[in-house]
Amino acid sequence: MSTLLEINNATLKFGGVVAVNDLTFSVEEGEVYAIVGPNGAGKSTVFNLISRFYDPYAGSLTFDGHNLLDRNADAVADLGIARTFQNIELFDHATVLQNLLVGRHRHRNTNLVQEMLFTPKVRREEKRHREAVEEVIDFLDLQPYRDKMIAGLPYGVRKVVELGRALASGPRLLLLDEPASGLSVEETQDMRWWIDDIRKQMGITVLMVEHDMGLVSGVSDRVLALADGAKLAEGTPQQVQSDPAVIEAYLGAGAA
Amino acid sequence: MRIHFKTSYNHDIRLFPDWWSFLVYATLIVIAVVLPWVLDDFFLGEVTNVLIWAIAGLGLMLLTGQTGQASLGHAAFLALGCYSCIIFMEQGWPFLIAFPAAGILTGVVGTIIAIPAIRLHGIYLAIATIALSILADDIIVLMEPITDGVSGKFAPMITIFGIEIERWTTPDRFYWLVLAVTILCTLGYRNLLRSPLGRAFAAVRDSEVSASAMGVHIARAKAVAFGISCAITGLAGALMGFYAGAFNNETFSIVISITLLMMIVIGGLGSIHGAFFGAVVVAFLPQFLSMTKDFVGGGSVAIPGLETGVFGMILILFILFEPMGIYGRWMKIRIWFELFPFARKDMFKRQKSYLKTERLR
Ligand SMILES: Nc1ncnc2c1ncn2[C@@H]1O[C@H](COP(=O)(O)OP(=O)(O)O)[C@@H](O)[C@H]1O
Ligand SMILES: [Mg+2]
Numbered sequence: 001m002s003t004l005l006e007i008n009n010a011t012l013k014f015g016g017v018v019a020v021n022d023l024t025f026s027v028e029e030g031e032v033y034a035i036v037g038p039n040g041a042g043k044s045t046v047f048n049l050i051s052r053f054y055d056p057y058a059g060s061l062t063f064d065g066h067n068l069l070d071r072n073a074d075a076v077a078d079l080g081i082a083r084t085f086q087n088i089e090l091f092d093h094a095t096v097l098q099n100l101l102v103g104r105h106r107h108r109n110t111n112l113v114q115e116m117l118f119t120p121k122v123r124r125e126e127k128r129h130r131e132a133v134e135e136v137i138d139f140l141d142l143q144p145y146r147d148k149m150i151a152g153l154p155y156g157v158r159k160v161v162e163l164g165r166a167l168a169s170g171p172r173l174l175l176l177d178e179p180a181s182g183l184s185v186e187e188t189q190d191m192r193w194w195i196d197d198i199r200k201q202m203g204i205t206v207l208m209v210e211h212d213m214g215l216v217s218g219v220s221d222r223v224l225a226l227a228d229g230a231k232l233a234e235g236t237p238q239q240v241q242s243d244p245a246v247i248e249a250y251l252g253a254g255a256a
Numbered sequence: 257m258r259i260h261f262k263t264s265y266n267h268d269i270r271l272f273p274d275w276w277s278f279l280v281y282a283t284l285i286v287i288a289v290v291l292p293w294v295l296d297d298f299f300l301g302e303v304t305n306v307l308i309w310a311i312a313g314l315g316l317m318l319l320t321g322q323t324g325q326a327s328l329g330h331a332a333f334l335a336l337g338c339y340s341c342i343i344f345m346e347q348g349w350p351f352l353i354a355f356p357a358a359g360i361l362t363g364v365v366g367t368i369i370a371i372p373a374i375r376l377h378g379i380y381l382a383i384a385t386i387a388l389s390i391l392a393d394d395i396i397v398l399m400e401p402i403t404d405g406v407s408g409k410f411a412p413m414i415t416i417f418g419i420e421i422e423r424w425t426t427p428d429r430f431y432w433l434v435l436a437v438t439i440l441c442t443l444g445y446r447n448l449l450r451s452p453l454g455r456a457f458a459a460v461r462d463s464e465v466s467a468s469a470m471g472v473h474i475a476r477a478k479a480v481a482f483g484i485s486c487a488i489t490g491l492a493g494a495l496m497g498f499y500a501g502a503f504n505n506e507t508f509s510i511v512i513s514i515t516l517l518m519m520i521v522i523g524g525l526g527s528i529h530g531a532f533f534g535a536v537v538v539a540f541l542p543q544f545l546s547m548t549k550d551f552v553g554g555g556s557v558a559i560p561g562l563e564t565g566v567f568g569m570i571l572i573l574f575i576l577f578e579p580m581g582i583y584g585r586w587m588k589i590r591i592w593f594e595l596f597p598f599a600r601k602d603m604f605k606r607q608k609s610y611l612k613t614e615r616l617r
Contacts, residue, residue, distance in 0.1 A: 051469055077471035089469075091462035093526065094455070101452075102459045106471035108452040112480060115451035116444040118271075122451055126269045129452075169470060 004029040004173060004205050005050070010059030012045060012229075019045040020056070021229035027173070032199050032206040034216045036240070037226035038250060043209040044086055045229070047175050050207075051083060052076050063173070078106050082171035084162040086178050086209075090150045096161050097146050100136060103168030104129040136164045140194065156187045163194065167202075174198065176208035180215050188215060195219045213241065225249070269450060288435055292428035301423070304431045306532075306539040307438045308495045309516075313523065313531030314441050315488035316516050321526040322454065323481035324461030325374070326381055328513045329388030330489050335396065335508035337362045337490025338497035342409055343402060351414045359491040366486025367479050374478040389510040396505040408504025411497050423499055434495055441488055445528055448484075457481050458526075511564070518571045524581025533582040541567060 005027040012020040019042045027033045035043045048054050050061060052073045061068040063079055071079075082103070091099050107129065110122045137143060140160050145153060150161065159179065166174055179195070180188040192215055198204050199219075210216050216223060217237035225232040225246045233243040240246055272278040292300055312334060319325050341358035345351060369388065376384050396403045403409070414421040414433070421429040448454035459467035460477050468474050497503050515538060523534025542563055578585050 053465065072473070073468035074471050074473045077469055083469050085466065085469075089463045089466035091459050091466070093462055094458050098455055098458070102455050102467070102470050102472070105452055105456055105459075110452065112453060112484070115453050116447050116484075118447040118451065122447075123269060126451065130269070165466075165470065 002029050003027070004064055005207065006060075006062040007046070007050075008060045008062075010046075010049060010061065011057045012042075012049060012054055013057050019229050020049065022059070023226075023229065023231055025224050025231065025234065027205060027207050028221075029205055030199070030203065031221040032195065032208065032219050034220040034223045034237075035207070035209045035226055036211070036213070036216060036223060037232070041226040042229035043226055044177055046226075047083060047177050047207075047209065050076070050081065050175060077169065080106075080170070080172035081175065082166035082169045082173075083175035084159075084166055084177055084179065086181070088155075088158050088162055090158055090162055090165070092151045093149065095147050095149055096142060096153075096164075097133065097137075099150060099161055099165050100133045100168040101129055103165040104132060106169055132170065133168050136167045139167070139197070140164050156183055159183060159187075160190075163191075167198070167204075171204060173205045173207060176206060176210075178209055178211065180210060180212045188212060191215070192218050213237075217241070271446065271450075285439070289432075292431055297427045300427050300431050302539060302543070304423075304427070304434050304499060306535045307431075307434045308492055308499055309519065309535035309538050310532045311434075311438055311441050311495065312489055312492035312516055313520050313535050314445055314528065315485045315490075315492060317520050317525070317528070317531045318445060318448075318457070318488065319481050319485035320517065321520055321524075321530065322449075322461065323457040323478060323485075325478060325481065326378065326517065327385045327485075328382050328510070328517060329369075329385030330486075330516050331508040331510060331513040332388040332392035333362050333366055333486045333489040334493030334496060334512065335392045336365060336486075337493030338503060338508070339396070339403055339409070340490070341494035342411055342497055345412050350416075352416055355491065355494055358494050359487045362490025362493070363483045363487030366489075367483035370479045370482030371475075374475055374482070386510065386513070389508075389513045392508060393505050403505070406504055406506075408502055408507070409497075410502050411500070414498065423501060430498065434499075437491060437495065441491065442528060445488075449528075453477075453480070461526075515567070518567060520581075522571060522574050522581055524583025524586075527581075527583045529586070530581050530583040533586070537570070537582070538567075 003026045007026065008024050010020055010023045011018070021042075023042075023046065025033075035046065037043055045054070049056055050063075050068065052068060052071060052075075056069070063076075063081060066079055068076060068079075091102060094102075108125075110119075110125055114122050137146060140163065142157075142160065142164060145157055145161070150158065153161070159182070163176070163179065166176075176195070180191050183191060195206060195208070196219055199206055206219075208220070220237055222235065223237050223240040224234045225240050225243065227249040232245050232249055233240050235243075272281065291303060295303065312330070315333075316327065316330050319327055337358045340361050341354050344354035344357055349357070373381060373384055397405045399405075411423075414430075416433075419429065420426065421433055423430045448457075456467065456472045456477050459470065459472055460474055460481075464474050467477075493508065496507075500507065519534035519538045520530055521534075522537055523532065524530030545563060545566060574581060580587075
């Protein structure tokens with residue numbers, strides 16, 4: 001296995017708050033790597049660093065040999081890094097199908113003039129995009145919602161649509177920010193099978209933030225425990241769960 | 257009641273979703289083509305006016321309805337399109353070259369102006385673009401040697417392959433020309449909607465963060481949207497010049513910018529239909545008001561600002577009661593008939609949406 005994502009000594013401050021503190025970790029190709037930690041530990045901020053929404057104060061981020069700091073958010077997506085958001089960020093005034101099709105944007109290879117004329121090439125490409133998207137729709141059982149507007153969909157479905165949009169882009173690395181938060185027990189179970197299949201059948205590396213320890217120990221190979229932006233422990237789910245520093249941090253923060 | 261059966265991926269890619277809608281639009285176009293034989297010159301002129309406003313509406317719709325960027329500066333682009341087309345023709349260029357060139361020039365200028373402006377969001381962008389409308393007036397006066405300043409210009413005769421086209425002497429030909437431009441712009445818009453760029457525009461409108469996380473270059477997408485929007489607006493401006501016959505620095509005032517924005521809101525943001533519905537309201541409102549005034553009996557009394565006032569009132573009523581515009585209302589009525597008698601009363605209640613407080617966290 002080779003290292004896909006490498007984060008070295010990353011630090012990010014918001015005013016006085018040190019959200020990420022000299023953090024170093026790496027994700028191997030083909031694994032499911034989970035980040036856990038109390039609220040405000042800096043988990044989502046790590047994702048936003050990788051997505052290049054924020055500039056780190058110090059440190060380096062490398063993906064498959066590419067320096068992420070040389071790139072803007074859209075160019076990070078071009079490398080094959082797709083993500084979901086903790087507070088679902090979908091395109092509300094578009095249908096499920098259209099949302100997933102935006103996921104294909106990094107594969108666009110037609111230009112403005114061709115698209116305005118809708119040339120045969122555009123038509124061919126559209127068919128290709130739609131085939132890829134239909135596969136995702138089948139995989140996630142989204143057929144009943146295919147042509148529905150996002151604005152009217154229940155929370156659980158939106159969560160799945162967001163996963164679908166990320167998958168539609170055909171990523172190498174999938175970042176999932178709390179994929180099971182707000183989901184019912186059954187929905188969480190589905191999510192667990194999907195993450196398993198994403199890794200095993202599609203060969204996509206997964207980096208996820210999750211609170212549900214059942215889900216974390218069920219799907220992940222390695223776990224990183226974060227507190228106040230710094231690494232507390234790293235290892236297999238069992239090792240991390242039984243780590244005294246982790247137990248202390250959770251009890252101290254009073255959160256689960 | 258129509259039911260869609262999905263037969264292939266081609267289904268969604270098609271220009272018309274089904275035979276029925278193909279039939280509807282084909283009929284509409286046939287009616288539009290034969291209209292000059294049915295209507296008298298006055299009403300044909302009014303319909304021509306509606307179509308020109310609809311083209312301008314499509315231009316702004318692409319930017320505001322599709323990409324989510326408000327602009328109160330589009331009168332300036334109408335002016336640029338109008339002046340450049342007529343100045344090109346005065347240089348001896350044939351209409352068939354001058355007209356698209358005016359569109360392209362307006363599009364390029366729009367893109368360049370957009371580059372600093374796209375950092376601004378929402379109301380700030382709207383305010384900044386007001387400056388454009390105001391500046392346009394001054395620039396036209398300052399550039400008197402080419403624009404003839406306050407005395408203005410007259411639109412020349414259009415000739416296409418030896419056929420002379422003029423608004424007053426050949427209103428039918430002018431109408432067909434405008435109709436052809438309308439159909440071409442609508443087709444281009446429709447094609448964009450079913451291809452990657454159109455979806456990227458909608459993505460930028462709905463969530464910039466996730467659009468960029470999906471690989472959309474936000475600044476570039478906005479600049480391109482500005483460019484296409486301004487190009488279409490420039491074409492509409494040129495046609496407005498030919499329609500009016502004469503124009504000067506005051507023809508394309510800030511009031512036109514505001515009217516254009518109100519028009520697409522009333523018509524229904526984000527849809528092609530909205531531009532057309534809005535254009536009908538804008539073009540026929542003055543007629544309608546003067547008819548009502550005659551009816552009420554105050555025919556000869558001029559009430560300053562009446563038109564703008566009534567227009568503003570309509571806008572407020574729409575924002576309060578039908579934010580989706582006339583198109584939204586139309587869709588609801590259509591769905592109601594299609595589902596009859598199964599429509600439920602609360603079917604169109606807006607769903608509770610989620611607060612996006614800590615957007616990224
Ligand atoms: N955009 C921001 N501006 C200021 N502070 C922020 C911002 N984003 C996150 N923070 C702060 O950084 C810390 C880590 O936040 P976050 O990464 O969202 O935590 P979590 O582990 O719950 O995902 C918190 O103290 C939070 O308040
Ligand atoms: Mg978080």
